[in-house]
Structures are given as C-alpha cells and as structure tokens.
Amino acid sequence: xxxxxxxxxxxxxxxxxxxxxxxxxxxxxxxxxxxxxxxxxxxxxxxxxxxxxxxxxxxxxxxxxxxxxxxxxxxxxxxxxxxxxxxxxxxxxxxxxxxxxxxxxxxxxxxxxxxxxxxxxxxxxxxxxxxxxxxxxxxxxxxxxxxxxxxxxxxxxxxxxxxxxxxxxxxxxxxxxxxxxxxxxxxxxxxxxxxxxxxxxxxxxxxxxxxxxxxxxxxxxxxxxxxxxxxxxxxxxxxxxxxxxxxxxxxxxxxxxxxxxxxxxxxxxxxxx
Amino acid sequence: xxxxxxxxxxxxxxxxxxxxxxxxxxxxxxxxxxxxxxxxxxxxxxxxxxxxxxxxxxxxxxxxxxxxxxxxxxxxxxxxxxxxxxxxxxxxxxxxxxxxxxxxxxxxxxxxxxxxxxxxxxxxxxxxxxxxxxxxxxxxxxxxxxxxxxxxxxxxxxxxxxxxxxxxxxxxxxxxxxxxxxxxxxxxxxxxxxxxxxxxxxxxxxxxxxxxxxxxxxxxxxxxxxxxxxxxxxxxxxxxxxxxxxxxxxxxxxxxxxxxxxxxxxxxxxxxxxxxxxxxxxxxxxxxxxxxxxxxxxxxxxxxxxxxxxxxxxxxxxxxxxxxxxxxxxxxxxxxxxxxxxxxxxxxxxxxxxxxxxxxxxxxxxxxxxxxxxxxxxxxxxxxxxxxxxxxxxxxxxxxxxxxxxxxxxxxxxxxxxxxxxxxxxxxxxxxxxxxxxxxxxxxxxxxxxxxxxxxxxxxxxxxxxxxxxxxxxxx
Numbered sequence: 001x002x003x004x005x006x007x008x009x010x011x012x013x014x015x016x017x018x019x020x021x022x023x024x025x026x027x028x029x030x031x032x033x034x035x036x037x038x039x040x041x042x043x044x045x046x047x048x049x050x051x052x053x054x055x056x057x058x059x060x061x062x063x064x065x066x067x068x069x070x071x072x073x074x075x076x077x078x079x080x081x082x083x084x085x086x087x088x089x090x091x092x093x094x095x096x097x098x099x100x101x102x103x104x105x106x107x108x109x110x111x112x113x114x115x116x117x118x119x120x121x122x123x124x125x126x127x128x129x130x131x132x133x134x135x136x137x138x139x140x141x142x143x144x145x146x147x148x149x150x151x152x153x154x155x156x157x158x159x160x161x162x163x164x165x166x167x168x169x170x171x172x173x174x175x176x177x178x179x180x181x182x183x184x185x186x187x188x189x190x191x192x193x194x195x196x197x198x199x200x201x202x203x204x205x206x207x208x209x210x211x212x213x214x215x216x217x218x219x220x221x222x223x224x225x226x227x228x229x230x231x232x233x234x235x236x237x238x239x240x241x242x243x244x245x246x247x248x249x250x251x252x253x254x255x256x257x258x259x260x261x262x263x264x265x266x267x268x269x270x271x272x273x
Numbered sequence: 274x275x276x277x278x279x280x281x282x283x284x285x286x287x288x289x290x291x292x293x294x295x296x297x298x299x300x301x302x303x304x305x306x307x308x309x310x311x312x313x314x315x316x317x318x319x320x321x322x323x324x325x326x327x328x329x330x331x332x333x334x335x336x337x338x339x340x341x342x343x344x345x346x347x348x349x350x351x352x353x354x355x356x357x358x359x360x361x362x363x364x365x366x367x368x369x370x371x372x373x374x375x376x377x378x379x380x381x382x383x384x385x386x387x388x389x390x391x392x393x394x395x396x397x398x399x400x401x402x403x404x405x406x407x408x409x410x411x412x413x414x415x416x417x418x419x420x421x422x423x424x425x426x427x428x429x430x431x432x433x434x435x436x437x438x439x440x441x442x443x444x445x446x447x448x449x450x451x452x453x454x455x456x457x458x459x460x461x462x463x464x465x466x467x468x469x470x471x472x473x474x475x476x477x478x479x480x481x482x483x484x485x486x487x488x489x490x491x492x493x494x495x496x497x498x499x500x501x502x503x504x505x506x507x508x509x510x511x512x513x514x515x516x517x518x519x520x521x522x523x524x525x526x527x528x529x530x531x532x533x534x535x536x537x538x539x540x541x542x543x544x545x546x547x548x549x550x551x552x553x554x555x556x557x558x559x560x561x562x563x564x565x566x567x568x569x570x571x572x573x574x575x576x577x578x579x580x581x582x583x584x585x586x587x588x589x590x591x592x593x594x595x596x597x598x599x600x601x602x603x604x605x606x607x608x609x610x611x612x613x614x615x616x617x618x619x620x621x622x623x624x625x626x627x628x629x630x631x632x633x634x635x636x637x638x639x640x641x642x643x644x645x646x647x648x649x650x651x652x653x654x655x656x657x658x659x660x661x662x663x664x665x666x667x668x669x670x671x672x673x674x675x676x677x678x679x680x681x682x683x684x685x686x687x688x689x690x691x692x693x694x695x696x697x698x699x700x701x702x703x704x705x706x707x708x709x710x711x712x713x714x715x716x717x718x719x720x721x722x723x724x725x726x727x728x729x730x731x732x733x734x735x736x737x738x739x740x741x742x743x744x745x746x747x748x749x
Contacts, residue, residue, distance in 0.1 A: 032683045205336075
C-alpha cells in the first residue's frame with residue numbers, strides 16, 4: 001500500500017498501473033478462453049452421452065410399454081442400475097418418459113406412470129420440491145403433474161402463492177391438471193394481482209387438460225381481487241360456459257369497476273347471441 | 274523558463290490523468306453493464322425455459338399486433354419478404370407493407386403476387402404524413418392479414434407514421450422489410466405487454482443479429498454461419514457485445530434509449546400521443562423511444578420498456594466500406610439529433626434514471642467518444658513529437674486499450690457460448706476469436722472515422738439516408 005502511495009506521490013504511477021491492467025486483461029481473457037473451451041467440451045460430451053442414453057432408454061421403454069416388462073425385471077440388468085445412479089441418466093430418462101407420457105393415453109400411459117413410481121424417479125421429483133432454487137421446484141412440479149401424482153397436490157398448491165411468477169404459474173397449472181376446478185377455490189382468496197400472462201396460462205391449462213367439470217368457476221367472480229374476477233370472466237368467455245350467464249349478469253349489476261362491468265357486458269352479449 | 278516547464282509538466286500530468294480517467298470510466302461502465310446483462314440474461318433464460326409460448330397461439334386474448342414494414346425499392350426481394358411476414362407463428366396480427374414511393378416495380382410485384390385490389394379504407398390521420406396514393410387488400414383469403422399502402426416518398430419515418438395511422442390493433446411492430454424474423458418472434462415480443470403490473474409497457478425490443486453468409490430458406494434462417502469477409506464478421510462480434518452485454522443491462526435498469534428500428538413493438542396509443550416518428554431525424558427509432566419515455570415521465574404515468582435477449586431478427590450488415598461508412602455516419606447523426614432534441618433531459622432529475630444516467634451516458638460515451646478519441650490521439654502524438662511524452666508510454670497506452678478491447682470481446686463470446694450458443698461450429702468460434710484480435714486495429718478506426726464523417730455531415734446540414742444497397746442473403 002505504501003509502495004503504491006509512493007509511486008503516486010512521485011508521479012510515476014502511470015506505467016506500473018498500465019502494465020498491471022494489461023496483465024489483468026490478458027490473464028482474464030485467457031481464463032475466459034479456457035472456460036469457453038471447457039464449456040464447449042462439456043456440451044459435446046453431454047451431447048454424446050445423451051445420444052447413447054437415448055438409444056438405451058428407447059429400447060428399455062419399448063419393452064416396458066409394449067412387452068409388459070416390469071421394473072423388477074429391468075432391475076436384473078446391473079448396467080442399468082449403475083446408470084440409474086447417475087444424475088444425468090436420470091435426467092434424460094425423466095425427460096424421455098415425460099415426452100412419451102405426453103404422447104400416450106390409457107394403458108400405455110399407466111405403464112409409464114407405474115415405471116416412474118417403481119424406478120424411484122418420483123422420489124427425485126418430490127426432492128426437487130424441497131430445493132431452494134425455484135427453477136428446480138418448477139421442474140419437480142412439472143414432473144409430478146405430468147404423471148398425475150395427486151398426492152403432491154397439497155404440496156404444490158402452497159407454491160401457487162409464491163413470489164416468483166414462473167413458479168406460481170407452474171404450480172397453478174399443475175394444480176389444475178391434478179385437481180381441476182378444486183384448485184380454483186384457492187385463487188378466490190388470492191390477494192396479489194394476477195397479470196394477464198398468468199391468466200392466459202391458467203385458461204390454457206383448463207383447455208389443455210380438457211377439464212369438463214367447471215363447477216366453481218363462478219366463485220372467481222366473487223373474489224375481492226379484481227384480477228381474479230377478470231380471470232373468471234375470461235375463463236367463462238374462452239370456454240363458452242353459457243351455464244354461468246346468471247353469475248355474469250349478477251356481476252355486471254354490481255361490478256367493482258367500469259372495466260369489469262364492460263367486460264361482463266361484452267361476455268353477456270357474446271354468450272347470449 | 275522554469276515556470277514554463279513547471280506549467281507544462283502540470284498540464285501533461287493533468288492530461289494523462291484525464292485520458293486515463295476517461296478510459297477507466299468507459300471501461301468500468303462497460304464491465305458494470307456486462308455484469309448486469311449477464312445476471313439478467315441468466316435469469317431470463319431460466320424463466321424462459323418454463324414459458325410455453327403456444328398459450329398465445331391459441332388464445333383470443335393474445336395482444337393484437339399490427340406489423341408495419343416500410344419498403345423502398347425492394348423489388349428484388351419483396352415477394353419473399355412479405356411471404357415470410359405472413360407466415361409468422363401468431364394469430365392476432367395484420368401485416369401492413371408501406372411502399373414509400375419506390376421507383377422500381379415493387380408495387381407491381383405485390384399486386385400481381387398477392388392478388389391485390391384497391392380498397393376504400395377510412396383513415397383517421399392522427400399524424401401528418403405524405404399523401405397516400407392507395408390502399409390495397411388481397412382478394413385471396415390466404416392473404417387476408419395483408420394490407421399494402423402505396424404512398425408518395427417521404428422517408429422511413431413518414432412510412433412508419435402512415436402505418437401507425439392505418440394500424441387497426443393496439444400494438445404496432447415496426448420492422449425492416451428485408452429482415453429475417455424468427456418464426457416465434459411475435460410470440461416473444463407480445464408476451465411482455467401482458468406482464469405489466471401497475472406499469473404500462475410502452476415498447477418491447479428484441480435482439481438483432483447479423484445474417485451475412487447465413488443460409489435462408491423460404492424466408493427463414495436455417496443455418497447460421499460466420500461471414501468470411503472481415504468487415505461483416507467483426508460486426509457479428511460488435512452486435513453480440515452491444516446486445517448481449519449492453520442493452521440487456523439498460524433493459525434491467527429501465528434506461529433503454531434505443532429499440533432497434535429493424536425490430537421493435539410499441540404501444541400504438543402512446544406512440545401517437547407522443548407524436549409518432551419524427552421525420553426531422555435519421556435516428557427516428559431512438560428518437561421515438563426517447564420521446565415516448567419523455568411523454569410518460571412528463572405526464573407522470575407509470576411505464577416500462579421491455580427488452581428480450583433472444584435473437585429474433587437477423588439483418589444484413591454492410592460488407593463494403595462505403596456503405597458501412599454511410600450507415601455509421603447516419604447513426605451518429607441520428608444520435609446527435611436525438612440528444613440535441615432532448616437536451617433538456619441531460620442531468621435533469623425530473624427524468625429520473627433516464628435524465629441522470631442514460632442520456633449522460635449516451636452523450637459521453639456514444640456521441641462524444643469518437644471526438645475525444647480522435648482529439649486525444651492528435652494531442653498525444655503532438656506531445657510525443659515535441660518530446661514531452663515517450664513512445665514507450667504511448668505504446669503502453671495503446672496496449673492497455675487494445676487488451677481491454679480483446680478482453681471485452683472475449684466476455685461477449687463467453688456470454689454467447691453459455692447462453693444461445695448460436696455458433697456451435699469450431700471454425701466459427703475461431704473466426705470470431707480472430708475477429709476480436711483484429712477489430713481494435715482495423716474495425717475500430719473505421720467506426721471512429723465514420724463517426725467523424727457523421728459530425729461533419731451534421732455540421733454541414735446533410736439530411737436523409739443516402740443510398741443503401743444490399744447484397745442479399747444466401748438462399749437454399
């Protein structure tokens with residue numbers, strides 16, 4: 001420190017300062033270059049592994065879905081058990097069975113759900129819910145919802161009031177898939193404003209999961225939160241719930257603000273034509 | 274004589290302190306912005322991995338967008354460009370192509386290809402523009418989203434204003450007709466308008482990247498390549514730095530002063546209330562954003578400008594030095610004009626972060642930097658010639674600036690590698706790395722020269738864009 005001050009006092013600080021900075025920039029550039037190379041190598045390695053794993057997983061899942069091979073039979077394969085212990089293999093396996101589950105229905109889907117439970121991948125998903133990172137929680141929620149693990153509902157619903165918007169949307173969507181309109185009751189009490197993007201996601205979840213029973217949607221119109229009311233109106237309009245017209249008419253008569261009133265009027269017009 | 278020597282030494286010390294101080298200030302500001310950008314980018318990518326944009330595709334509540342694409346002498350490519358505009362992944366939109374008095378056969382091509390007929394449309398002109406010759410719509414239901422406006426030549430800003438007057442929907446997306454848009458670009462651009470909480474989103478902008486030597490098929494980018502020619506190649510690196518390490522941070526700070534004219538969405542009502550695009554400047558894209566923000570601040574209306582880091586729009590960079598010079602000198606003129614039109618905002622606390630940080634930053638590091646650099650170089654050389662400074666110090670100073678420039682480019686490459694990874698080929702990475710070493714010696718002096726030309730043109734009162742010819746993309 002004294003040396004630096006001496007250099008400054010003597011007026012000869014510029015050259016050492018510039019030299020020092022040049023060294024720093026050169027070293028930092030070199031370190032970044034090495035990081036780029038390392039990152040590229042990791043990507044290449046992971047890609048190679050993924051291709052290898054995909055091949056094995058495809059074979060395995062074909063036998064699970066079409067040949068009625070149970071998980072206890074698969075467990076005989078020591079190589080598979082070793083692989084199942086690696087986190088990257090589990091990640092690829094989970095992704096694969098999620099994709100398959102999205103494409104299959106009925107017995108095939110049930111077989112995949114059973115495999116998810118037997119292989120203990122379900123444990124990993126529940127573990128993810130306890131993570132401190134919101135993105136890991138989101139992954140866990142998505143997995144549990146995809147395989148219709150209804151026992152996770154109570155756990156997931158707590159995140160529907162999360163501060164993180166992405167986590168909130170993921171949780172609400174998952175709850176709608178798991179419990180249909182039962183989950184909507186929780187929204188009625190929601191105190192924070194729900195932005196339009198979240199509203200569209202909720203509506204989309206209803207459409208996507210083909211929830212026929214829409215009982216309880218009218219409860220949204222009674223919320224003290226105007227954004228929840230707006231969501232209710234949008235849901236009624238998008239799903240064309242003509243049986244909810246009396247509730248919309250009621251709302252129109254005692255709307256909390258003009259925008260809700262106009263929206264209710266427009267829905268009444270659309271649905272009564 | 275002693276007094277004179279003391280005086281010179283004092284002046285020299287002060288000068289060195291000044292140039293080093295300026296260099297350190299600019300370098301640290303770049304590093305701070307890069308840090309903020311990286312943080313914001315990571316957070317965006319994490320969130321985005323859970324976003325399902327198809328929600329907007331199937332919903333009637335998706336924001337309704339009017340695309341405005343001004344075209345001037347684009348006859349060679351207009352057919353394909355319009356086709357690509359009509360095949361974007363979005364439902365609630367209309368595409369308005371404004372033919373700005375082209376001298377070529379653009380209009381004939383459009384009429385023939387899209388089976389257009391003259392239509393009577395009632396226009397409530399909120400912004401004054403040059404005369405409209407006719408408005409065309411297609412007889413073919415497949416092109417029902419298309420509206421073509423034929424008007425007298427009035428420049429890009431005037432054509433965009435015509436689009437603003439005609440647009441039926443509440444949000445307008447202003448694009449360069451020759452840009453290649455990502456198929457999902459409208460989905461990504463529209464989302465922020467739905468996310469406002471208490472604040473009105475007045476504009477959203479996306480990242481523009483260089484498409485030279487990339488392969489285009491049916492109006493879509495199918496293969497990303499790095500140009501062989503050095504001038505466009507360095508511009509790839511330059512755009513990476515600007516968009517990945519700069520604008521993202523300004524977006525996070527809510528101090529963005531510029532949304533690229535090549536691709537940006539605006540709240541139509543606010544754009545019109547602010548007066549629309551200014552025809553008095555060649556930097557109409559930057560000027561509109563500044564004016565819209567100013568309007569919101571002066572009327573005490575809560576607002577935000579959103580920025581999307583995904584590469585949504587690909588454009589052709591100049592490969593020829595003369596065209597490059599014209600483009601950059603125009604950018605400089607645009608910057609000067611915008612900053613001078615809004616000089617009231619400079620260090621004015623009434624304009625919050627915009628007045629206290631964004632405008633001063635642009636003034637000091639965008640507008641004045643080339644002049645400071647040039648004058649600094651002349652003075653330093655003068656000192657060396659008169660023996661007041663030695664060559665050793667001069668080269669050390671150059672090496673200091675050079676090593677930082679390379680370092681900063683490598684940060685941009687690292688950021689790209691860890692995020693979008695659009696250049697996976699090994700050869701492309703090395704091409705860009707090589708460009709990082711060459712840029713400070715070859716490209717940077719050119720940009721300074723072009724900026725000085727921009728100053729000169731501004732002083733001489735040059736107006737307009739000048740002729741900008743394009744080479745066209747590689748097609749498959």
